[in-house]
Amino acid sequence: MGDLGDLRAWLDEQLPPLLEKYDVPAAGWAVAQGGEVIDGAAGLLSKETRVEATPDSVFQIGSITKLWTSSLVLQLVDEGLVELDRPIRDYLPDFRIADERAAARITIRQLLNHTAGFEGDIFLDTGFGDDCLEKYVASLQDVPQLFPPGEQFSYNNAGYCVLGRLVEVLRGRHYDACLREYLITPLGLTHAATDAYEAIRFRAAMGHVELERGAGYVPAPVWAMARSNAPAGAMLSMRPRDLLTFAQMHLDDGRAAGGAQVLAPGTAARMHDWQVDLPELGLMGSSWGLGFERFDLPAGTLIGHDGNTVGQAAFLRMVPGARVAVVLLTNGGDAMSLYKDVVGRVLGRLAGVELPAAPTPPAEPGQIDAERFLGTYSAQVFELTVSQDEDRRIWIEQVPKGFFEEMGGRAERTELVPYRDDMLIPVEPDRGMYVPHAFLGDDGTGHALYLHLGRAIRRAGTAVPAGKTVLSGKEEA
Incomplete structure (x- = not known):
């Protein structure tokens, strides 16, 4: 075990060479142990502008936004406005997908734990107006059902857009306004942006992509994906410390540092608990909760979420039993290898948790008849x-x-x-x-x-x- 001072010294010294090693332009990080927090950053927010990253620089958090969307939904459950096992149609009567029988059966819980069963990678741009999410959900009427609701896990971006629309309808205001009123403000966040117009107020990271494999990373052609996908992770950006504040609220049974009860007592733990198992894919968790990815490890359960947008990658990991959380936000390059080095060291030193080994091909793979797969x-x-x-x-x-x-x-x-x-x-x-x-x-x-x-x-x-x-x-x- 180590302390935060040792980790700060290690991160300040090692992050710059690690960025160079993995061709990551910039990274911001924050670590919490109990009520203590450290943070930092290194590198360039854009290879074109050469603006340097600082601890207050904002990065897109991508699909970690799903934890914010699920928290907004569970607030509605806390207030008695939503029941997890009722069909989404009870709240959104106009919800349609290609399979009418499935559309009538899909529940809030199944949307939260990615078992709804309809195709989920729908990235339709319905404009930047406050009605973009309403238009997006209306466009799902021809989306196919892949398997009966509840049968298995299948990560579903579109399902979280439906949940975002649920929040809009029951709160009577657009999704971004709900984020600010029910999460950003009660948490006391100062560097969180729900769209590009807000992000430009801060030192904002630009994503970097490889246009051709091996050609090197360059600034992405666009900053963000469509606003219509915001509840799934298309827009929300913030500094690492602000994302960590959200994580600490979850570790502190729904209570913000300033004393506000953001989630009812017991709700955060329900969100973290097991809901459905995943195939043994190695790069994802072993199970899923109500929004949270779960890694069931010998040393205990690790929870969190990853996020990927246009050239940006984000990582959040939490160890509830040790009240430890770590955030790593990046803007290109081999972010996964950086995650293993940085987050792996933090969790090992502060919580005694070792990240699961990443899958690798066998040194001497055999040959098989692949007919079943073809x-x-x-x-x-x-x-x-x-x-x-x-x-x-x-x-x-x-x-x-x-x-x-x-x-x-x-x-x-x-x-x-x-x-x-x-x-x-x-x-x-x-x-x-x-x-x-x-x-x-x-x-x-x-x-x-x-x-x-x-x-x-x-x-x-x-x-x-x-x-x-x-x-x-x-x-x-």
């Missing part, structure tokens, strides 16, 4: 085609569509090798990560029904199966 899996943002050549090497080709194509995505072909039962893994890393590919279910012909990469991607041309679904170990008709 075929095309289709989503709105890409198509993935798995094939096996005459030498029994396995390949996956990704062809971007829609939003991914508009953002400059390009077709890529990658070799996969056997990893675990019904799982393959790439031979080469992508931004420091080897992402396991899990193949689940059966399409009725012996082939996998889903390719799971954190979200379930359905085999092209197959129908949603009828029958019973399973959630939390209980069957539902």
